[in-house]
Amino acid sequence: MQRRRFVQAVTTAAAAAGTISAQQAPAPAKITTIAPEAAADPTVRFFTAAQFATLKSLSALLQPAANGRPGAIEAGAAEFLDFLIGASPKPRQTLYRSGLDHLDTESRRLFKKPFTEITADQADKILRPLLVPWTFDPPSNPHQRFLADVRADVRTATQNSKEMSQVAATANRRRRGPGGPAPYWLPIDPTR
Amino acid sequence: MPKQIYDVLIVGSGHSGGMAAGVLTQKGLRVLMLNAGPVPDLEKDRVFKPTHELPYRGFGNPNAHLDHVFQANEFNANTWVNEKEVPYSHAPDAPYNWVRVRLLGGRSLFWARQSFRLSDFEFKAANYPGGAGDNWPISLADLDPYYSRVEQQFRVVGRKEGWPQFPDGNFTAGVEGTDSECQKRMTAVANKMGIPVSRMRAALGDNGLASSLNLSIPGALATGKLDIVPNAVVREVTVDKNTGRATGVHFLDRHTRREMHASARVVILAAGTLESTRLLLNSGIANSSGLIGHYLIDQLYGCTVVAAMPEARDGKANPALIGGGLFMPRFRNLGKDEKRNFRGGYCLPMGTGSTPDAKYFPEYGPALQKKLDSYAGACITGGIYGEVLPRYENHVRINKSQQDAWGIPTLHIEARYGENERNLCKDAADTMEELYKACGFEILVKSDKVNPPGYSIHELGTCRMGDDPKKSVLNKWNQSHDIKNLLVVDGSAFVTGGWQNPTMTILALSMRASEHLAEEMGKGNL
Numbered sequence: 001m002q003r004r005r006f007v008q009a010v011t012t013a014a015a016a017a018g019t020i021s022a023q024q025a026p027a028p029a030k031i032t033t034i035a036p037e038a039a040a041d042p043t044v045r046f047f048t049a050a051q052f053a054t055l056k057s058l059s060a061l062l063q064p065a066a067n068g069r070p071g072a073i074e075a076g077a078a079e080f081l082d083f084l085i086g087a088s089p090k091p092r093q094t095l096y097r098s099g100l101d102h103l104d105t106e107s108r109r110l111f112k113k114p115f116t117e118i119t120a121d122q123a124d125k126i127l128r129p130l131l132v133p134w135t136f137d138p139p140s141n142p143h144q145r146f147l148a149d150v151r152a153d154v155r156t157a158t159q160n161s162k163e164m165s166q167v168a169a170t171a172n173r174r175r176r177g178p179g180g181p182a183p184y185w186l187p188i189d190p191t192r
Numbered sequence: 193m194p195k196q197i198y199d200v201l202i203v204g205s206g207h208s209g210g211m212a213a214g215v216l217t218q219k220g221l222r223v224l225m226l227n228a229g230p231v232p233d234l235e236k237d238r239v240f241k242p243t244h245e246l247p248y249r250g251f252g253n254p255n256a257h258l259d260h261v262f263q264a265n266e267f268n269a270n271t272w273v274n275e276k277e278v279p280y281s282h283a284p285d286a287p288y289n290w291v292r293v294r295l296l297g298g299r300s301l302f303w304a305r306q307s308f309r310l311s312d313f314e315f316k317a318a319n320y321p322g323g324a325g326d327n328w329p330i331s332l333a334d335l336d337p338y339y340s341r342v343e344q345q346f347r348v349v350g351r352k353e354g355w356p357q358f359p360d361g362n363f364t365a366g367v368e369g370t371d372s373e374c375q376k377r378m379t380a381v382a383n384k385m386g387i388p389v390s391r392m393r394a395a396l397g398d399n400g401l402a403s404s405l406n407l408s409i410p411g412a413l414a415t416g417k418l419d420i421v422p423n424a425v426v427r428e429v430t431v432d433k434n435t436g437r438a439t440g441v442h443f444l445d446r447h448t449r450r451e452m453h454a455s456a457r458v459v460i461l462a463a464g465t466l467e468s469t470r471l472l473l474n475s476g477i478a479n480s481s482g483l484i485g486h487y488l489i490d491q492l493y494g495c496t497v498v499a500a501m502p503e504a505r506d507g508k509a510n511p512a513l514i515g516g517g518l519f520m521p522r523f524r525n526l527g528k529d530e531k532r533n534f535r536g537g538y539c540l541p542m543g544t545g546s547t548p549d550a551k552y553f554p555e556y557g558p559a560l561q562k563k564l565d566s567y568a569g570a571c572i573t574g575g576i577y578g579e580v581l582p583r584y585e586n587h588v589r590i591n592k593s594q595q596d597a598w599g600i601p602t603l604h605i606e607a608r609y610g611e612n613e614r615n616l617c618k619d620a621a622d623t624m625e626e627l628y629k630a631c632g633f634e635i636l637v638k639s640d641k642v643n644p645p646g647y648s649i650h651e652l653g654t655c656r657m658g659d660d661p662k663k664s665v666l667n668k669w670n671q672s673h674d675i676k677n678l679l680v681v682d683g684s685a686f687v688t689g690g691w692q693n694p695t696m697t698i699l700a701l702s703m704r705a706s707e708h709l710a711e712e713m714g715k716g717n718l
Contacts, residue, residue, distance in 0.1 A: 035245075062556045080249060088254035120557075131554040136496065136641035151556055156251065162244040184241040185270045188230050188295060 037162065042079040046086030046093070050114070051100040055081065057116045058103065059154045061123055068167065075161035077154045084153075099146025103127075194440070194455035198224040198419075199713065201440060201456035203426050203471065206298030207695055208682040208702040209462030210404025210412070211342075215706035217417035221713065224454055225409075226424040226443055228463075229294030232271075232301070232405070241267075260289045262647060263302070271295060271302070277597040281604045288605040289646035290466060296422055297405030298464065299649065300695075305395040305402050307348040308692035309339050309359040313526065313537070314579075317688045322525025324536030324612075325489075325582040325688035329659045329668035332359060338700035343395075346402050348696070350393030357537070358388070358521035361696075364396060374501055374514040374544045374572065381630045382520060387623070392519045392541065395695075421454075423447060425598045429459055429475040431675065438477075438678040444598045458677045458709065458718060462702065465683040466588060469654040470603045472680075473590045478672040483665050487653040488586040488607050489689035492538070492578030494642030495617050497624035498548055499633035500570045509569030515545035522579075522691055524619065534615040536579030539691050540624060546571045552637050572633060576620045577691045578642070581612050582653055586645075607645040617642050650694050655684035670705035677718050681705050 044052050056078040065071030072078065085096045106126045107115040115123065130147040132139055139145045158164060168180075199221040202209045209225060216223050243250040243266075251257075252266040264272055273292035282288045293299045312332045317323030340362035349366030368391065371379070379389040395402040412418040423446035430439045430453065440455035461468040472484050504514045522537035524530070548571045553563045591604040621640035628635055658664025661673035666685050672678040681702040683694055712718045 136639040160243040160249040183238040
């Protein structure tokens with residue numbers, strides 16, 4: 001085969017192959033995914049079973065569902081805090097663990113029952129002395145500090161939950177403040 | 193011979209660096225800008241997300257969260273300097289909140305856009321019995337034309353008042369709403385107490401962004417005279433041993449750590465107060481006064497006093513009754529006969545019509561929700577921006593035992609507030625309480641505590657300007673007394689800090705210094 005005809009043949013074959021390839025390639029499919037929370041339940045890994053049960057009962061007292069808005073239980077606040085506190089520095093972990101243990105110890109001392117089994121009025125007798133007026137610096141008493149922190153954390157975990165977001169969407173109002181949409185900065189391309 | 197010798201090399205790309213680049217390129221000078229971080233793309237690098245889609249529901253990664261950077265949150269976690277890469281130190285009992293951004297544009301991407309001029313109560317503080325510090329070598333009259341041009345460029349809106357402690361600016365026309373009943377009442381009561389009441393002054397910028405990234409740097413690039421090298425971590429300013437002149441800088445590539453040298457006829461430091469000072473200290477230059485790093489100042493932020501308007505509680509809040517802000521500029525230590533237990537002054541920025549934070553009520557569950565519902569939209573919040581005394585002992589120095597990720601020695605910061613600041617804060621909290629009570633409001637929270645130094649992100653001083661080379665680092669044109677072709681145009685030059693957000697002053701100083709520099713270079717004096 002003369003060189004010119006050989007080149008022509010190869011070029012034509014390549015072009016034809018490219019055409020066939022392009023014709024046969026399926027249109028790129030849009031791959032959709034879902035968040036893990038939509039498919040699975042969180043595993044409680046940080047707190048002991050007793051501590052987690054206390055946290056769950058406490059969260060229900062601190063942030064109950066009301067007026068069609070989800071509470072801490074519906075928002076999975078305790079499960080989320082198990083993850084968050086488990087990933088936190090040691091002092092915060094200690095504050096939470098000792099705080100939860102203290103509530104249960106007090107419950108058993110005062111009412112001969114674990115914190116999970118006492119009534120709301122009985123729980124109030126334990127919680128009320130730990131509630132102190134706001135000061136710029138956090139309370140120095142670790143149990144008071146724990147209650148101040150867990151109160152804020154449960155509230156935030158509830159407000160920022162998907163469940164709360166869905167309620168806001170259903171009410172057809174744009175959420176502002178905690179939990180609402182905001183511009184999120186992606187990691188900046190380090191090569192730019 | 194170096195590959196290129198630029199007319200001017202600028203270290204840093206925030207407000208001051210961007211302004212310098214804009215002015216100098218317009219004058220026809222060839223400018224190289226080095227920035228320690230990457231170039232953000234505001235279209236691609238930001239996406240709207242609901243909080244529940246963030247991995248930590250808005251709490252932020254507890255192991256990477258910058259606790260001392262109170263402005264840091266999970267939405268902007270990727271914008272702050274990685275403090276494991278660039279650490280700094282302070283005494284355990286003297287925390288300092290150093291907030292840094294190394295993206296092109298620096299912190300100008302994130303500032304609150306509050307735009308004020310300093311007055312001669314700050315420029316000439318030593319002339320007043322209650323003044324907080326020494327005199328600058330310049331006055332308001334010297335800076336006035338530059339302020340005017342900056343205000344025009346940044347489109348500052350505000351209300352003209354004619355008060356000497358709150359100089360009016362070259363304001364863009366804005367739209368002011370009708371005052372609510374709450375605003376009217378507070379204004380009347382404040383005026384009776386001798387407290388002036390105005391409105392916030394703020395830069396509109398362009399589409400809500402007033403950054404070097406959109407207001408200064410694009411124009412400079414359009415001249416074709418500006419080259420920008422991102423990810424360039426500057427290690428040292430180089431000086432010719434024979435002439436004593438700055439010749440350029442050594443910098444390292446942020447990723448590869450490869451070291452390069454860039455050459456220029458003039459070097460301008462605009463890396464932010466403490467980074468510029470760190471660079472000078474690490475370079476061991478321009479410090480015949482021994483004052484580099486000293487007289488670190490910032491501004492007091494805090495002093496929380498929250499109240500409620502009884503008539504607006506229990507669902508009765510409405511725009512005619514409550515809502516809108518008030519701004520009460522400095523009113524202390526203005527008179528020659530005024531006797532206070534502190535020097536300097538503060539302003540009171542206030543908002544009305546808010547719902548209080550749940551933390552202010554020692555309640556939980558339904559009782560807490562009842563409180564929040566009752567006070568929804570009925571609250572008045574006040575705080576202060578307060579003046580900090582410039583003190584020699586508040587300083588930064590190089591920490592020789594610690595290096596950053598590029599092997600550059602880090603900074604140790606020693607800054608404490610003293611009795612003057614504590615007395616000022618007490619006066620502010622008491623004054624707010626008195627004002628609220630006279631308005632018939634219910635006080636919910638009162639605290640005269642302020643956040644640690646650095647919180648305001650208004651670190652200033654450490655290379656103060658002055659006429660005497662023995663008592664200052666820079667002259668009145670932001671030039672080093674020791675090295676005439678070395679300038680520092682960021683907040684380092686400040687002699688007093690005032691209570692005002694310093695951005696307009698930094699921009700005006702940078703513009704003034706850059707124009708003077710171009711003029712001197714044109715004459716062949718540099």
